[in-house]
Amino acid sequence: MRRIWMILALTILLAAGMGTPNALASGPSCKGISCRGIWPESTNCAGTHAHTVQGAHYANGNWGRIYVELRYSGYCVSNWSRVSVVRTQYWNGWPNYLYAYAHEQWNNYTQDYGRSYSPYLGVGAALHTRMVDGYDIVQACGGMKNYAYSGWYDPWSCYEG
Amino acid sequence: MSRKSGLRIFALLLAVAALAAAGWWQFGRPASVAEAQGPRLRFQTLAYSDTFAVVVFDVDYARSAHNPGCAPTDVTLLDADGKVLASSRQKGAAFTQCAPRENQPTTAHYQTMLVGDFAHHPPTKVQVAVAEAQRPNAVRDVYLSARAPQHATLDKWRGLQNGRLKIKDALRAGQVFYLQACQKLPDAGDWTPSGNLRLADGTPGWVLNVWAVPYYNAPGVLTSAQRCFLVQFIPNPDHAPGTRATPAQMQITWQRNIPECIEDAVFQKHVAPLLAKANLSKSPAFHKITLPDGEVQWCVPQGGLPANVRKALTPWTAGPTTTLALP
Numbered sequence: 001m002r003r004i005w006m007i008l009a010l011t012i013l014l015a016a017g018m019g020t021p022n023a024l025a026s027g028p029s030c031k032g033i034s035c036r037g038i039w040p041e042s043t044n045c046a047g048t049h050a051h052t053v054q055g056a057h058y059a060n061g062n063w064g065r066i067y068v069e070l071r072y073s074g075y076c077v078s079n080w081s082r083v084s085v086v087r088t089q090y091w092n093g094w095p096n097y098l099y100a101y102a103h104e105q106w107n108n109y110t111q112d113y114g115r116s117y118s119p120y121l122g123v124g125a126a127l128h129t130r131m132v133d134g135y136d137i138v139q140a141c142g143g144m145k146n147y148a149y150s151g152w153y154d155p156w157s158c159y160e161g
Numbered sequence: 162m163s164r165k166s167g168l169r170i171f172a173l174l175l176a177v178a179a180l181a182a183a184g185w186w187q188f189g190r191p192a193s194v195a196e197a198q199g200p201r202l203r204f205q206t207l208a209y210s211d212t213f214a215v216v217v218f219d220v221d222y223a224r225s226a227h228n229p230g231c232a233p234t235d236v237t238l239l240d241a242d243g244k245v246l247a248s249s250r251q252k253g254a255a256f257t258q259c260a261p262r263e264n265q266p267t268t269a270h271y272q273t274m275l276v277g278d279f280a281h282h283p284p285t286k287v288q289v290a291v292a293e294a295q296r297p298n299a300v301r302d303v304y305l306s307a308r309a310p311q312h313a314t315l316d317k318w319r320g321l322q323n324g325r326l327k328i329k330d331a332l333r334a335g336q337v338f339y340l341q342a343c344q345k346l347p348d349a350g351d352w353t354p355s356g357n358l359r360l361a362d363g364t365p366g367w368v369l370n371v372w373a374v375p376y377y378n379a380p381g382v383l384t385s386a387q388r389c390f391l392v393q394f395i396p397n398p399d400h401a402p403g404t405r406a407t408p409a410q411m412q413i414t415w416q417r418n419i420p421e422c423i424e425d426a427v428f429q430k431h432v433a434p435l436l437a438k439a440n441l442s443k444s445p446a447f448h449k450i451t452l453p454d455g456e457v458q459w460c461v462p463q464g465g466l467p468a469n470v471r472k473a474l475t476p477w478t479a480g481p482t483t484t485l486a487l488p
Contacts, residue, residue: 029452041460044452046421051351053377056258058370058395069418074383082421084465105233115463126465128421134378137252139233153261158231160249160257161373 028076035078035131037111045076045131052082054140054159061143061155063095064088068142068157077134080111083142084126094120095154097147102129104136105160116147137161200232200291200302206272207287207310208339210332211280213375213391214238214247214310215339216287217272219262231259232292236273238284238310246284247277256373256391274339274391276375285309315340317488326413326483329389336396336404338367341375343389344415344483351418352480358394358408358487366402367394369413408487415480419466422450425457431477432459439473446470 029035029043040046054070065087071080081102088095098121099114111130121144132138143156206217216236234257236249249255255275262270287306315331318340322328325345332339338358346352354372357365371393376382382389392413396402423432428447436442446466447459471478 029454041422041450041458042452044454044456044458046460047424047458048350048420048427050420051374051377051383052353052418053383054256054258054371054373055353056260056371057355058368058398059260060263060398061261071421072377072383074378077378103233113463124465124468124471126461127463135252137233137250139231141231153263153266156231156261158257158259159373160233160259161253161255161377 028073030076030078030131032077032135033133035073035076036109036133037130039130040071040073040078040080040128043076043131045073045078046071047075049073049075054161056157056159057086059155059157062089062091062153063144063146063155066098066142066144066155066157068100068140068159070138070140070159070161071128072134073131076131078131079134079138079140080129080131081140081142082126082128083144085121085123085144088121088123088144092149093146095144095146096120098125098127098142098144100127100129100140100142102132103139103141104132105139106136107133109133109136202289202291202302202304204287204289204304204306204308206334206337207306207308208313208332208334209238209279209284209310210312210314210330210339210341212278212330213274213276213332213339213341214279214284215272215274215332215334216289216310217270217334218289219265219268219270220291221265221268223267231269231271234259234271234273234292235288235290236275237288237290238275238277238279239286239288240282241285243286246279246282247275249273249275253376253378256371256375258371272371272393274371274373274393276341276391283310283312321485321487323483323485325481326485328411328485336367336402338394338408339391340394341389341391342413343387344413344481346386346388346415347480349384349386351420352388352415353418354390354392354413354415356411356413357397359410359412360402360406361409363410364400364402365397365412366400366406367408368397369393370395411485411487412482413485414482417478417480419461419471419474419478422458422460423447425459428459432474435473435477436470439469441470441473444470 052069081100083100101112141158145154201221257273262268313332318331358367
């Protein structure tokens, strides 16, 4: 009888440990301030349940047009910034650098990310930042420029929300 | 004066000097005076409808000639008694967009949309606190509008509906239109609106620019297929309408965003078949990632998706288009 109880207990333990991956997910990978500085893709915050909650289609400048998004995960209560290139144009060269940053307004904490593209940026190029605390008011910014020549009217755009 | 009182006064003066040096003395200062070394703010549009308000202003960063970006701002609507009616410090209730102003070096153009019950509590003042460009949260200037926001509701647009799209509220500020609308979407997913306002001859005279989801952080808002949104239409840069032109039709198209990562179940159901159909199954567009808890997801690498992959996913990303006749 004792052996039967042991087998039953082991079976229950195994069943609990071998469920589907989704059943294993006990909750968000991080929440609020604990998401700070973590890439969304290394967590379960950036899936199809994440949303763009603010955007502007006509962020123009000398190098063309970009689309900046304020991204939000309600599951993790985190924000991040994503930028993509809509159009490029020649102006003292071609744009070759894309960047984004997300700034917690009250806590004064920033995550930024940028990268060079060689020989230049193409339409559809996109990148995003690490996450910041989604309980704070977050400013999400993005832009593109020519690494050797940056001017006031580079296309950039920021959102606070 | 006793030695004790002298020490007290000295300590008080020291504290005031320290606060002034830190810039805190500028908080709450009800003045519209621009400091010589601070940003200069110029109010443009101050308008409200029953359920939202729009504040548009320019900030000239004369001393920061090299692309300072947008310094964070605080926008507050006040009533006649100085009571706060709406504030950008309430997450999800206000959205500010900022971008450089063309042909005006060192000037950043801001616009804030705030939601609130302005039908019962009309705003009479607007206060904007703006930080130094390179020192967010440091020294701020506070500006108070000299004029009251205008009630600019477009009554004839309110309540217009076509199928799953309904205009809740709208306002016009010069040649720019703002509205709050709701759309029943195919699901509660991550959707982005685009669209235009057309003239009677079908020309897209205005294009959808800024959009936002009010109270996106409130429970139920993003988990519902009924999506309410604030949107701004600006004159079409390619076909600007005449100053007396009026829109006759609104068209809004929704597109599903491709997230940074797609859960395996969703990927296998919606994405993999489309990639296979386009002979892109072996494309390295998505990286397979296994999270510590065993969950598998397919992630877009930094850099973005190739154009042919984005095109192949169109059947999954395309959303509804609704046209609404405007009186």
